[in-house]
Amino acid sequence: MVRGKLSLVGLTAVAGLVCTACPNPNTFTTARTVPAGEVSHSVSIETIGVFNSGESVVLPAPPSYTARIGLSDSSEIGLHFSHMTSIGADFKWNPIKGEVFDLAIDPGGNVGFIASSGGSAFLYYAQLPVLLDFNFSESVTMVLSPGLGIYGATGGTNADFAYSDTAPLFRGGLGFDFRTSKKFAVHPEVSVLLPFKEGYGTIFLGGIGFNFGTLPDFG
Numbered sequence: 001m002v003r004g005k006l007s008l009v010g011l012t013a014v015a016g017l018v019c020t021a022c023p024n025p026n027t028f029t030t031a032r033t034v035p036a037g038e039v040s041h042s043v044s045i046e047t048i049g050v051f052n053s054g055e056s057v058v059l060p061a062p063p064s065y066t067a068r069i070g071l072s073d074s075s076e077i078g079l080h081f082s083h084m085t086s087i088g089a090d091f092k093w094n095p096i097k098g099e100v101f102d103l104a105i106d107p108g109g110n111v112g113f114i115a116s117s118g119g120s121a122f123l124y125y126a127q128l129p130v131l132l133d134f135n136f137s138e139s140v141t142m143v144l145s146p147g148l149g150i151y152g153a154t155g156g157t158n159a160d161f162a163y164s165d166t167a168p169l170f171r172g173g174l175g176f177d178f179r180t181s182k183k184f185a186v187h188p189e190v191s192v193l194l195p196f197k198e199g200y201g202t203i204f205l206g207g208i209g210f211n212f213g214t215l216p217d218f219g
Contacts, residue, residue, distance in 0.1 A: 023125035023151050024064065024082040024110055025171045025191040028209030030141050031104035031131035032216035033094045034070035040216075042066040042187075044209035046083075052201025061205075068092075070214075078108065086112030086123075092131070102133035106145075121155030127171055138218045139180070145173035149193065167195040177211075179218065185211040 026046065034040045043065055049058040062084040070076045074095060080088040090108025109126035129147030136142065149171045154164040175189030190206040 023123075023127075023149070023193060023203065024080070024086070024088070024205065025125075025127055025129070025145075025149065025173060025193060026175075026189045026205050026207060026209075027078075027090075027106065027129065027131070027143075027145060027173065028066065028175065028187045028189055028207075028211065029068065029078070029092070029106075029131070030143055030177050030216055031092075031094055031102035031133040032097065032218065033072075033074060033076040033092055033104070034068045034214060034216055036070045036072050038070045038214035040068045040211060040213040042068070042209045042211045044187075044207050046205050046207030049204040049206075050201055051204075053199075061207075080108075080110060082110050082112075085114075086110045088125075098135075100135050102131075102135070104131040104133075105129075106131050109149075119155060119157035121153050123151075123153045125149065125151050129171060129173065135218060139178065141177040141179075141218070143173070143175040143177060143189075145171075145175070145191070147171050151193070151195070167197050167200050169193050169195040179215065182215060182217075183212055185215055187211055 028042050028044050045063050046061045048061050064083055065081045066078050068076050068078045076092050078090040088110025090106050092104050092106040094104040096103040107128045111124045114121050127149035129145040132144040134142045150166055150168050152166040156162040171193050173191035175187055177185055177187045179185040187209040193203040
């Protein structure tokens, strides 16, 4: 355990690393948006890894659910219930659509609260990824998602030790969208969070999403 001020990664480790309110950079989506007035659904399972100061922890995470609602031909909103413990949302804007390349901006984040016998904490994560689609065919797309983010925590312990901290970071992701039909797709994805602050650890999340409902049209 980190003595003195707890780092964000240290705090996550103290919380048991079961992804209670931990950051969730994976999107399990493409740059293209759901048609206006339609809804798609995503259920995902993931594993989280935290690496800090020569120590590492890798654990499975509870499943997540996302609903994506089309607002227009180039925009949608996503509503998230991440790892069954935190809530979040994102807004995707898809100004560039092409036969082989798409681009979208997808700001969003999630918030959560954790409590234990030793104390409690409020955690939040916000990110601004750029989604870059490379369409290999009507049924296969590779998605790159570089961007920036911030991870924060504030709380206290039963020993009256209060803490508050934030870490700006780089986020990057790689996913593949395999569409078996117009109503179903499988989307494996891995993301990494690299804090800009010295002494902070690296967080990896890898998983697979199962997307169904009215999906974006790649025809």
